[in-house]
Every structure is written in C-alpha cells, then in structure tokens.
Amino acid sequence: MKAFNNGSSIENNKRNLGKRLAKDIIEYYNINPAYLHTGKGEKVLKVRPYHKKTFQPQTVDHAESVPFFDVKLTQLQGFPDIFGESTPEYYVNYRPFNDCTAYLPIYGDSMYPRFANGEIIAVKEVTNRDVILWGEAYLVATDERANGMVTVKLLYQHDDASKIILRASNPAYGGDTVIDKASIIRLYIIKGKITRNQL
Incomplete structure (x- = not known):
C-alpha cells in the first residue's frame, strides 16, 4: 500500500521523483534521461547506455556489445549471412556472453526443456566445423x-x-x-540463455 501511495503522490505532483526510482525507470524502459528530466529529445533510446549494476552512463562500444535480433528463425532462411541481412534491435553488454555473435529469441517448444519459448539464446559462430561438441545445442543454417x-x-x-x-x-x-x-x-554453438528481463 505504501508503494501505491508513493506512486500516487508522484503522479499528482505532491512528491518529486526520487533518484533511485528515476534510475530504475530509465533502465527498465530504456528512457532517455534528458527527456525524463526536461521533456526534450528522443523518449526511448535505441541503444541501452546503462550498465545493469551501476546504472552509470556508458559509451556504447559495439566491439564489446552483442547485437540482439528480435526475429524468428524462419525469417533468417535463405540468407548466406543470416545476421548480416537483419538490423539489430539494440546491443547488449552482458559480460558472460560478450564473445558471442548474437542474441535471438527461441520460439516454439521443440527444444524444451533446454530452451523454453520466449527465452533468449546467446550464439557464437563456429569457425572450425571439424570440432563439434556432440550432444550440445547449435543454431544451424x-x-x-x-x-x-x-x-x-x-x-x-x-555413422557416415x-x-x-x-x-x-x-x-x-x-x-x-x-x-x-x-x-x-553457418554454424553457431549456443553458449547460454537469458530471460528478457536480463537484457
């Protein structure tokens, strides 16, 4: 009940938006901080400039970030470079998977329980196809x-x-x-998975 009252007070201009709540809003909704404070500029940023733990502004370095493609695998069929033909939604800087090629969602249940519908997989291109980890999950084009x-x-x-x-x-x-x-x-090993709220 207290949280509802605080939200109501902010909405009715009886209380200012605190720094901590402002940071949470900016990070969760990817809001442009300048727009939140002044009402000017782009409302929603195309690239996430905040690190999850510190919420400190960072320069987006695509060399360290991995592109997220919100596409179904069927949309990638027929392209020699399946990610080169698509535009990323944004870039993700999540250290465990920063060496990956891309993030993309899983649709369907054929890989359940390993990967559930809606989870995000991190894939890394395999450069030596003679070295395959048998029994592991891969994205195959x-x-x-x-x-x-x-x-x-x-x-x-x-056998062949x-x-x-x-x-x-x-x-x-x-x-x-x-x-x-x-x-x-193209062959990509799936290095791991995350949920959308980890992006």
Missing part, C-alpha cells in the same frame, strides 16, 4: 540442399562422417533429421 533450413537442434555424430544428425531435445518432437555437413553454411 543450411543451403538449398537442406531446404535452406535455419534451426536450433542438438547435434549428434552420424559426411553427415550429421539434428535432434530436438523435446521428446514430443521425435525423429532425427540427417543432413550433409556440406549443406551447412
């Missing part, structure tokens, strides 16, 4: 020989060294998909 498929699956070794097995982690999505290794145009 293929050419027309595998129907231009872009999917997240667990990778397993095939020129092929690879793609498998869902959700047992409700039975059946393996076998593709030629040569049809893979």
Whole structure:
C-alpha cells in the first residue's frame, strides 16, 4: 500500500521523483534521461547506455556489445549471412556472453526443456566445423540442399562422417533429421540463455 501511495503522490505532483526510482525507470524502459528530466529529445533510446549494476552512463562500444535480433528463425532462411541481412534491435553488454555473435529469441517448444519459448539464446559462430561438441545445442543454417533450413537442434555424430544428425531435445518432437555437413553454411554453438528481463 505504501508503494501505491508513493506512486500516487508522484503522479499528482505532491512528491518529486526520487533518484533511485528515476534510475530504475530509465533502465527498465530504456528512457532517455534528458527527456525524463526536461521533456526534450528522443523518449526511448535505441541503444541501452546503462550498465545493469551501476546504472552509470556508458559509451556504447559495439566491439564489446552483442547485437540482439528480435526475429524468428524462419525469417533468417535463405540468407548466406543470416545476421548480416537483419538490423539489430539494440546491443547488449552482458559480460558472460560478450564473445558471442548474437542474441535471438527461441520460439516454439521443440527444444524444451533446454530452451523454453520466449527465452533468449546467446550464439557464437563456429569457425572450425571439424570440432563439434556432440550432444550440445547449435543454431544451424543450411543451403538449398537442406531446404535452406535455419534451426536450433542438438547435434549428434552420424555413422557416415559426411553427415550429421539434428535432434530436438523435446521428446514430443521425435525423429532425427540427417543432413550433409556440406549443406551447412553457418554454424553457431549456443553458449547460454537469458530471460528478457536480463537484457
């Protein structure tokens, strides 16, 4: 009840917006601080300038930040450089995954319980495709020989060294998909996941 009264007091101009609440609002909604204080300028920033822990303004360094693409995997099909054709929503500076190539959301349940619908995965491009961690999750982009498929699956070794097995982690999505290794145009290991409120 106290929090509601405080909010009501601020809304009715009986109390000023405190520094701590202002920082929380700026960080959560990505509000331009200049706009919040003066009413001038861009309302919502396209790039997050605040670090989660300190809320101190930072210069956005894209070399240390990772682009977030709010796209479905089906939207990435048919592009040789699947992220090069898309515009990032913003950049994320989250130290555990700053060496990654991109963040993107998971849609659907084929990888549940490893990845739930709506979670964000951090992917890093694999430069040496001869070194694959079997049983781990990867983002796989293929050419027309595998129907231009872009999917997240667990990778397993095939008896034929020129092929690879793609498998869902959700047992409700039975059946393996076998593709030629040569049809893979991009391969990204999934280094981890975060939720949207961690962005």
